[in-house]
Amino acid sequence: MxxxxxxxxxxxxxxxxxxxxxxxxxxxxxTSQKPQCVIDAITRYYSEEYSTVGRGAYWPASINTARVNEVRSKVKTFLNAASEREIVFTSGTTDGINKVARNFLAPRLTAGDHIIISEAEHHANLIPWQQLCLEKGAELKVIPVLESGVLDESWLASHLNDKVKLLAVSACSNVLGIKNDLNSMISLAHEKGIPVLVDAAQTLCHDRVDVMSLNCDFLLFSAHKMFGPTGVGVLYGKAQCLEQMKPFNYGGGIVKEVTMQGSSFQDLPAKHEAGTANISGILGMGAALDFILSLxxxxxxxxxxxxxxxxxxxxxxxxxxxxxxxxxxxxxxxxxxxxxxxxxxxxxxxxxxxxxxxxxxxxxxxxxxxxxxxxxxxxxxxxxxxxxxxxxxxxxxxxxxxxxx
Ligand SMILES: Cc1ncc(COP(=O)(O)O)c(C=O)c1O
Known part of the structure; x- marks a missing residue:
């Protein structure tokens, strides 16, 4: 090389x-440094073809709408998701985790329930769950880290029960650099019908992940750790999980019909992407994926x-x-x-x-x-x-x- x-x-x-x-x-x-192709994709957007997306019939808007859709498709292929409907653009891993906490877990969490995370989590995959537990009277259970830095899987096996409503773990610790045995943890959780969220912020820059074979329910990443721009990332969710969730935010771009009395919402993924997207970020993320795939x-x-x-x-x-x-x-x-x-x-x-x-x-x-x-x-x-x-x-x-x- x-x-x-x-x-x-x-x-x-x-x-x-x-x-x-x-x-x-x-x-x-x-955060990683940026290759010229990422810088060029952002510069070209602002200097040659600037427009909004999904809203205009004029040419730069059509070009950019097609390009944003293309990036979604690239992410889908990169993760081996079942469909583009499972790829929601976010502002990054933190944003994605908070969205799952507020819109997926909060409505189904009650007092006495458990959420399991590990002792090695980044605050982004800890505080949203901790705050949710405090609000709902639920308990945060923590997989201990062994001296070797490996998670204590036997602890996990003995703590997965009916009370657990989510297992949220990182694919790799951002401190120890140890890759967790996700396949095994996900199988253990799924045997008990517990959904699993994977924080992949530290992984996709050097490892590929196949969400279909991993069978995780949610997976998050940030583009800026994988040669892309800051302020943009992806929330992957199985379609049935994303469908169950109310729109993350309410506003323009996600509706079918609006009256003063109520609104009906679009299908995935638009339903979860209210407001004007971080278009330059998404285009930069697309170029970053191209860069990774060129290696x-x-x-x-x-x-x-x-x-x-x-x-x-x-x-x-x-x-x-x-x-x-x-x-x-x-x-x-x-x-x-x-x-x-x-x-x-x-x-x-x-x-x-x-x-x-x-x-x-x-x-x-x-x-x-x-x-x-x-x-x-x-x-x-x-x-x-x-x-x-x-x-x-x-x-x-x-x-x-x-x-x-
Ligand atoms: C494991 C892990 N999770 C989550 C995050 C948060 O990422 P972001 O700040 O891009 O949302 C980081 C960032 O360092 C991380 O290392």
């Missing part, structure tokens, strides 16, 4: 850092796996560096601490070296409590990273240690 050719498609890497050194971007789990899936996986193993080996050789969780089922994402130096100091020091990593609790405070640390450093890789980036990180961490200790 020609990484330098891939990297050359990302104009940001041609910019020097403020200190004049090469830019090493290792915060891909937060050889197996080569990408092999490259990311090589980078992750290489990074684990190099990082582990640093005295006082502790990696969170085990090495199995690992996404290209490593969280660690360095004895005696606060993660924020490390990340500030690395920034001076032109290296971007994330420091903090990664919007997963309960997981930090579980591992009894306030914060960690997270280095996460995308297809444009190479071994030289890891070497730069390694050298800079040694320099950080000699500066602080």
């Amino acid at each position: 020609d990484i330098s050719q891939i990297k050359s498609q990302f104009p940001i890497f041609r910019q020097p850092t403020p200190k004049g050194n090469d830019f090493v971007y290792l915060d891909n789990a937060a 050889d899936e197996k080569e990408t996986a092999a490259h990311l796996s090589d980078l992750t193993s290489y990074a684990l080996d190099r990082l582990e050789s640093i005295e006082g560096l502790k990696i969170m969780g085990g090495k199995d089922h690992k996404a290209p994402l490593i969280s660690f601490t360095l004895d005696g130096i606060h993660p924020h100091d490390i990340s500030t020091f690395l920034s001076e070296e032109g290296i971007c990593v994330r420091a903090g609790h990664h919007c997963a405070q309960p997981l930090m409590h579980r591992f009894q640390i306030p914060a960690s450093i997270r280095a996460s890789f995308a297809v444009y990273n190479d071994r030289k980036d890891i070497d730069r990180l390694y050298e800079a961490l040694l320099k950080t240690q000699s500066f602080f200790l």
Whole structure:
């Protein structure tokens, strides 16, 4: 795989850092950089063919309406959904989870019911359920994370019962980088007739997901973590689930007939997409999918796996560096601490070296409590990273240690 050719498609890497050194971007789990094709799709929309969609009979509106429909179709194929009706555009993963919480689960949740999540969830897949439980007098049950970072599946098996109204888990932890065994968890939940929501925010940038074979009921992702723009994402839902839900928002674009007394609503997916869409975002997301599909899936996986193993080996050789969780089922994402130096100091020091990593609790405070640390450093890789980036990180961490200790 020609990484330098891939990297050359990302104009940001041609910019020097403020200190004049090469830019090493290792915060891909937060958000990834954008290839030229994504930037071009957005620029073309605003500079050459700007219009609304779904509402005008004039040519740019028809072109853009067709393009937005095409993106929906691409997402459908990408996820292997049964139909375009199951693909709803949202502003991102957080938005999608909140929509399922408010419109799917809230009407069927009563006092004493349970919602199961895991201890490793991002706040986006925790707080909507927690607040719903508080409102309804329901209970949030939490799958413990083992020392290895793997979810305790035996706990799950013993807590799935009639009271559980939803299992909501991430496909991959944004802190530990450990991929969960979704097939097994979904089968366990479905045996008891419990619907399952999958937070795939950390997955689709490096792994493909087939929603039909996975058989999840909902799946969410954000385009900005997979080379696309911010503020746009997808809520996949099985048609029968989306049909049962009232429109997420009320307003224009979702109606058949409106009188002062009442309104009738369109079929899926329009029913759930009131208001003017994030058209530039959707077009950018379409270009991002094209970019991902232009890469050889197996080569990408092999490259990311090589980078992750290489990074684990190099990082582990640093005295006082502790990696969170085990090495199995690992996404290209490593969280660690360095004895005696606060993660924020490390990340500030690395920034001076032109290296971007994330420091903090990664919007997963309960997981930090579980591992009894306030914060960690997270280095996460995308297809444009190479071994030289890891070497730069390694050298800079040694320099950080000699500066602080
Ligand atoms: C696992 C996980 N879920 C949800 C989110 C929220 O994504 P967004 O902010 O794009 O809605 C993130 C973002 O970091 C994440 O890593």
